[in-house]
Amino acid sequence: MNELRTLLSATTARVLAEASGKPANAVWHAIAEAGLNKVLVSEDAGGFGGTWEDALAVIQPCGTHATNAPLPEAILATHLAQAANLTLPDSMITIAAHAEGTLTQNSFSGTLRFVPWGRDASHVLTALGETLILLAIADAKIEQHQNPASEPRDTLTFTNAPAQSANLATDLLADLALLRTAQIAGALEQALALSVQYTRERKQFGRALAQFQAIQQQLAILAEETAAANMAAAAAFAAKDKGDAAFEIAAAKLRANRAARASTGIAHQVHGAMGFTAEYQLHPLTTRLWAYQTEAGNERHWAEKLGKQIAQRGAKNFWPDLVARAER
Amino acid sequence: MRKFQFTPYEMPQAAKGLRAEVRAFLAAEMPTSTPAEKSRSWSGGDAAFSRKLGKRGWLGMTLPKKYGGHDRSYAERYVVIEEMLVAGAPVGLHWVADRQSGPLILRYGTEEQRQTLLPKIAAGEAFFCIGMSEPGSGSDLASVRTRARKVEGGWRINGQKIWTSTAQHAHYMIALVRTGEAETRHAGLTQFLVDMKSEGLTVKPIANITGESHFNEVFFDDVFVPDTMLIGNEGGGWQQVTAELAFERSGPERYLSSIRLFLEFLRVTGENPTELEQQLLGRLTAELWTLRQMSMSVMGKLAAGEDPTAEATVVKDLGTSFEQELPRLVQANTRSDVLLESGHVFDDTLTYLLQSAPSFSLRGGTREILRGIIARELGLR
Numbered sequence: 001m002n003e004l005r006t007l008l009s010a011t012t013a014r015v016l017a018e019a020s021g022k023p024a025n026a027v028w029h030a031i032a033e034a035g036l037n038k039v040l041v042s043e044d045a046g047g048f049g050g051t052w053e054d055a056l057a058v059i060q061p062c063g064t065h066a067t068n069a070p071l072p073e074a075i076l077a078t079h080l081a082q083a084a085n086l087t088l089p090d091s092m093i094t095i096a097a098h099a100e101g102t103l104t105q106n107s108f109s110g111t112l113r114f115v116p117w118g119r120d121a122s123h124v125l126t127a128l129g130e131t132l133i134l135l136a137i138a139d140a141k142i143e144q145h146q147n148p149a150s151e152p153r154d155t156l157t158f159t160n161a162p163a164q165s166a167n168l169a170t171d172l173l174a175d176l177a178l179l180r181t182a183q184i185a186g187a188l189e190q191a192l193a194l195s196v197q198y199t200r201e202r203k204q205f206g207r208a209l210a211q212f213q214a215i216q217q218q219l220a221i222l223a224e225e226t227a228a229a230n231m232a233a234a235a236a237f238a239a240k241d242k243g244d245a246a247f248e249i250a251a252a253k254l255r256a257n258r259a260a261r262a263s264t265g266i267a268h269q270v271h272g273a274m275g276f277t278a279e280y281q282l283h284p285l286t287t288r289l290w291a292y293q294t295e296a297g298n299e300r301h302w303a304e305k306l307g308k309q310i311a312q313r314g315a316k317n318f319w320p321d322l323v324a325r326a327e328r
Numbered sequence: 329m330r331k332f333q334f335t336p337y338e339m340p341q342a343a344k345g346l347r348a349e350v351r352a353f354l355a356a357e358m359p360t361s362t363p364a365e366k367s368r369s370w371s372g373g374d375a376a377f378s379r380k381l382g383k384r385g386w387l388g389m390t391l392p393k394k395y396g397g398h399d400r401s402y403a404e405r406y407v408v409i410e411e412m413l414v415a416g417a418p419v420g421l422h423w424v425a426d427r428q429s430g431p432l433i434l435r436y437g438t439e440e441q442r443q444t445l446l447p448k449i450a451a452g453e454a455f456f457c458i459g460m461s462e463p464g465s466g467s468d469l470a471s472v473r474t475r476a477r478k479v480e481g482g483w484r485i486n487g488q489k490i491w492t493s494t495a496q497h498a499h500y501m502i503a504l505v506r507t508g509e510a511e512t513r514h515a516g517l518t519q520f521l522v523d524m525k526s527e528g529l530t531v532k533p534i535a536n537i538t539g540e541s542h543f544n545e546v547f548f549d550d551v552f553v554p555d556t557m558l559i560g561n562e563g564g565g566w567q568q569v570t571a572e573l574a575f576e577r578s579g580p581e582r583y584l585s586s587i588r589l590f591l592e593f594l595r596v597t598g599e600n601p602t603e604l605e606q607q608l609l610g611r612l613t614a615e616l617w618t619l620r621q622m623s624m625s626v627m628g629k630l631a632a633g634e635d636p637t638a639e640a641t642v643v644k645d646l647g648t649s650f651e652q653e654l655p656r657l658v659q660a661n662t663r664s665d666v667l668l669e670s671g672h673v674f675d676d677t678l679t680y681l682l683q684s685a686p687s688f689s690l691r692g693g694t695r696e697i698l699r700g701i702i703a704r705e706l707g708l709r
Contacts, residue, residue, distance in 0.1 A: 223642070223705075311606065315592075
């Protein structure tokens, strides 16, 4: 690990642990003070000048700590806004994968759905067709909704709202999928840690649950799936640093979703009724793992995309293509 | 609790050029074979092909030049073996020698053993088998009862090994046998190099459910092994065996066993897949891509001198689960008219892999043993 990444990991762990359980604005305040939202921003512009692999060291812990703020979204939005020369205020910014509506002469009318922390953020970056637009949420009518983890996923409606715009140079849904892949990996790590801890402490039939082979075998699967999600996320972030990462992101989100699907049941099963209580801290993880499987494309979405591509390239190209992507 | 470390691995430049050479070689030199034959891969074998690989310098690649090796990197060897596996090349005869016997002899062997055996391994002229399992000793390997008794100038071995793959073709066995007291279990085990032509040694092939004989029974009736053929330390066998597990459990052969059927499925699916076919292709590709990253990550740690035995265990269980599930999924999702259109080409591949798939999660450490190891790493036991 390089020096920057070590620093980012330590800072992120400290900031997010301290912010745990606090309201979104307080969490954001701590994040902004540490500058974590600017990990991808160049040093000249006051950021860390990090790579995507460095950003992973900040984004993955958001899953581990079930962070109550759109830090992954803000990292991406800040990066994209800077690249597109949009003027960004130094406040909480979020992202919506796409907008429905019309943009005429820097004025936007339309709707953004499932906006993470729409009610708390000051600005939102979104894609309208091939155009990237930045909107002030003060101009929106907000309808509050939430995902299965009770994270805000609001509907924002704009009428003739002033908008900054630029050409869209990325696939926003894929970028969001990349973020969720890392968050899934982080949440799985913590669900595994809790499961190991709980089964070592909880005794039945005179011995710790961890000593039963049936439990051991299940937790081994949980650990393997966690490792797979970690690998998928890390490899996708590494690919993103090389340029086009469409293939890797699709594969990584698919694999991370599968890991989440296989794992939440195990984590709950070994925790018994305790894991089902509002008080115990398993549910902030498992509910996020459910939510993130839907968000930014479920398995069906990415499998279809990947499957179509592979079939078009045919059996002869399959392996050479797979290898060539890793050896760019 | 231990955290499993998987980090992206970047192939070095030298490995990339080598890949093109390997593909050109395979295009020119691989024996003509059907997809079903290709799916045998490291379970199939061809002595002439093994010697060709030896001539090209693609066996014993990581061994030092002074022992007939090539001083190449783990990454370069990885490139060669994954290309061989994907092409379905008949690599089974030299597989064990190249993967683990060579490195084991280099690490623990005497200078004489290195000088006589390693050049033959690198030339594709010495094939090895692993004498571990016994009738009463499978997953519980430390319970082996085959015993070596000290005699003048060497040892006399009596007992029986079973499930010994390619014993009928091998020139040598590396046998794990008991030289100490039975009560001490992990201690008192020693590894010997046994010449398969030794007097008193009998190999009896066992047909498996595919109808082929890949594994064997090997009987030892007072087989004499000279002192010079003891590997490493007397009584150090258990430690020597477990030291090689990261090599044995993380390679591409742990997730590519069913690749031929995946490619066949892709072929019969054609350019315009149904949504069902897209789904399956997408999911399997995501899994395969992730496994390759994980397997390469372990190789990278081995190359860096780290000990990724625990990570290798994860790769093997996930990898063999994938290659084992693949034939069932392909069978369930193939269009019914494919059999008519494709004749027996597709069907023969599917049949072979359906039959051989149960062995994937048995050979080289059963799924349950692997998960037990992972549980121990997690601090559960």
